[in-house]
Amino acid sequence: MANFEIPLTSNPQTFTISLSGTEYRLTMQWRNADQGGWVLDIADTSANPIIQGIPLVTGVNLLEQYAYLGFTGVLWVQTTADPDAVPTFDNLGVGSHLYWYTE
Structure with a gap:
């Protein structure tokens, strides 16, 4: 299984990335609310939404x-210490990282 870390910073951000040969536009947003946290939107390179509001949870x-x-x-979130x-x-x-895995 090949994998790589998607480079992120602890700031809301939007960037374009190639995942398995397909270009996507990823947007990371922080939702400052009860049960909030980081969420991910995935769009095509023209900013047409594909998936919106994926919570960054670990272990899935x-x-x-x-x-x-x-x-x-596979998109996978994991935190280094725990x-x-x-x-x-x-x-x-x-300390928390987003990985892309392929078989």
């Missing part, structure tokens, strides 16, 4: 329920 394939959309990999700890506002990209 974030794209599993969207398999019908044809994604060819793999099951959800990313905080301050540790995204530092």
Whole structure:
């Protein structure tokens, strides 16, 4: 299984990235509310939404329920010190990481 870390910083951000040969526009947003946290929007390069509001939770394939959309990999969040700890506002990209896995 090949993998790489998607480079993030602990700031809201939008960027374009190639995942398994397909270009996507990713937007990371912090939702400062009870049960809030980091959420991910995925769009095409023209900013047409594909998926919006995926919470960055650990221990699951974030794209599993969207398999019908044809994604060819797995998005996985993991925190260095505690793999099951959800990313905080301050540790995204530092202690908490977003990975893309392919088979």
